[in-house]
Amino acid sequence: MTSQVAKQQTKPKLTDIVLERINQMKTTQDLSLPRHYNASNALNAAFLELQKVQDRNHRPALEACTRDSIVKSLLDMTLQGLSPAKDQCYFIVYGNELQMQRSYFGTVAAVKRLDGVEKVRAEVVHQDDGFEIGSNEDMELVVKKFNPSFDNQDKPIVGAFAIIKTDKGTDFTVMTKKEIDQSWAQTRQKNNKVQRNFSQEMAKRTVLNRAAKMFINTSDDSDLLTGAINETTSNEYDDERRDVTPAASKEQESTQQLLGGFRKSQEAKAKGANDDDNNDERKGEGDEEVADGQTELFSEGTIKPAGEANS
Template sequence: MTKEIAVKNITDEVLVRVQKMEQNKELELPSNYSVSNALKSAYLILRETQTRDKRPVLEACTKESICNSLLEMAVQGLNPVKNQCYFIAYGDKLQLQRSYMGTIAITKRLDDVEDVKGFAIYKDDKLEFGFDIATGKQTIKNYEPSLNRDPNNLIGAMALVYGKDKILHLEYMTMEQIRSAWSQGATGGNSPAHKKFPDQMAIKTVINRSCKYYANTSDDDFVSSMLEKSIEAVDEEVAETIEINAAKEDFEEDVVEVNPDTGEIIEEDAKAPF
């Protein structure tokens, strides 16, 4: 039996295990989530995924780690084809890393959440906050984006958690706060992604914080525990480089580990695509 066929069998095993967990009321998947389709997508993606030394992960990683990463994907209700998660090899162990898109998807499973959006704020934008004394929440009194989107004029970012007819949570971070968070990572906020796309990286940072905070105030312990467990390990740089690589030339990427405090990828001598 070839390694590829063996891994295909693993996806079948994971599907059976998830179905049993559902039957035993140990797991409740989102109504719009097809675990079968997600596993099929994961299998196809894993066939093309390589380790840092360019070995296929299906050959380099253990069966147990492949099985565990696929099971974690299914339990979190994520789909790799939607860029909600990625598979990364650490030695001979395959691990699942959730992207910030996956964090948004999980947050939207809270009963009262309709959507989560982030906005980069520039110095010429008109942004005025208010405060609702009855709820103890910060509010937006006015927001008028300017046409000046020069990265040098980036002053912060905000994220909004939307309910059906109101804003459930507002999170604002200044660039000083954002860079302070970035500085805790191995790259110190100086990775190619941070330098080239500071607005997008700032949005991801504030979205992660807003989702974690709001989930922790909810009554859904399952969603809260998932976000608490790994929201700070979102692979922003991996996601960014994958997105960039889809539109640009090939590049070599070295991934070592993810900083659990900042969500930054700890990398060595990575060759950037720009």
């Protein structure tokens, strides 16, 4: 019973913190979410999903993970316009840290948000499929031929490729099965049954993540969006792990200030409301405390992705 009460009390605090930060970023940092994206609904769906997530010891993620990492994961999800209700993302526990990772559908949705992107997709190549690569007049890699066959669908995967079509042309990324296996070997989920049981989708996700990283790092899009996409991509790789010790991490310190500032602002609002009936002058003082709380809440800017935090 106590655990259920704790969860009920946690939900509005975490979702309200993220929503307040998102609304502030819309004003001060020109954050633009997808037109039909409802951040509140996505956060509620994520919170429901989080109640099902457990660590390796079967402890609920909401108990095992730090509040900082939970807020960070929810914020990254919202910045990319993703929702677990559409199978675009999922949450995984590493130690006491929660991380959000994109599915293939989530990466497609995130990349489509970039300026000029018209089409995004990935395909797997099976043994005996007709497949040929070459180069164009600019010596850029292109897929010249892809003739999949229904008869080959159950044959081994030999590679995969991704296409990102923009108003300026089409970018191709190709990976052999050996390269895909090497990428999987670097992930935190080594030999995960998802990679074995859903090899086609996971192969498409892997090659699209590689294509997206190259495309994003050469784009002129918002640092908020591109940084969040890159951060999520790097989450799952061992060779890109970050120090998540609260005392040593700028991200964690920034999130702590976010949490603390939010609590201060809420306490100040409550204090101002309670004193309103008794003393108008006291209410004005409460309003000033709200402003102080908001200043502290946003004084350090957003929770920056790893690349920005180290720059």
